[in-house]
Amino acid sequence: MASASSGRFSGDRMVGNKAPHGLTPAEQKRRRKRSLALALILGALVLIFYVVTIAKLGPGVMQRPL
């Protein structure tokens, strides 16, 4: 019986743990690049929100009623 967890695929698919989702090496590479680009964009967004907050509030960012 074949199952999704067997990790055995035919043709040009990878065998074993290297390709548990049945992706070809090219698909894996593209997915890795997309994931990296997404991570960079998310990091840039964090940076943008942080820097814009500082730029707009200036020294006032440290002054708040306790």
Added chain:
Amino acid sequence: MSNSLTDNQAEQLATAGLSQGDVSDFFALLKPRVMFLVVFTALVGMVVSHPDVHPVVAFVSLLMIAVGGGASGCLNMWWDADIDAVMVRTRKRPIPAGKIQPGEALAFGMTLAVGSVIILGLASNWLAAGLLAFTIFFYVVVYSMWLKRSTPQNIVIGGAAGALPPVVAQAAVTGHIAWDSVVLFAIIFMWTPPHFWALALVKSGDYERAGVPMMPNVAGPDSTRFQILAYTVLLAPLGLAPVALGFGGLAYAIIALIGGLAMLALAVQVYRLRQGEPAMRVAQQLFGFSILYLFLLFATLLAEHGFGFFRPVFG
């Protein structure tokens, strides 16, 4: 009956919805060359305003205008995938080439559109954000979905979307709209018909195959040539309007005068030469020079206001 999945079923299940696109394919969806033009004209719209705003806010605003422009391009490609597939110029774009699914492009474009508008609003002000949202709406809904396939005036009216970035940029850094950005809007708006119709004269077969009613296919090449000349006659003096309003200096006046006369000379040639290879060649020349003309006008304003080269023409 077994509940187990075969290898093939498991594979299909796992890869269902998996994008086949590379990062470069997603970047191509943003129309990088158009995005460059958007950034460039927006930057000039900011610089001529001499804003009293933190450079970080100006930079983020410019970035969001660029992303908004990219979102417009992406949504345009999603909508026009069917006609892109039959035009030689566009059939290698990511969606007709099968690298990216239409649904992916729609989600990508909408995310960028909404994100860029919200971040621009938070970073600068909501007037600028509203103008950016209007620009995206105008390009995608009014131009792409409505005008492009229904009227030969498509690029005339639709050109407003491409002309708005300097206005958005000025609103982002000053909080209001002044005459100088409106004049920049008018220059790009008036430049658009001669620029695109020159291309349409050369590529009329492509547009006809795709069923896009460009002016040469509907009104004929001769009428298009006359309209190119008419718009250029209006564009050349309009290019000098920044001088009259005082934000175009001596260098700008010289460039706008020589460039405007060169545009006029080429438009006259396009009007006169109507047959064969010379007619196609001069239309191609007008298309190419129109890009240089607009670039020089805006680059000169950038040099005058951004790098201290401004010398007043009057007084």
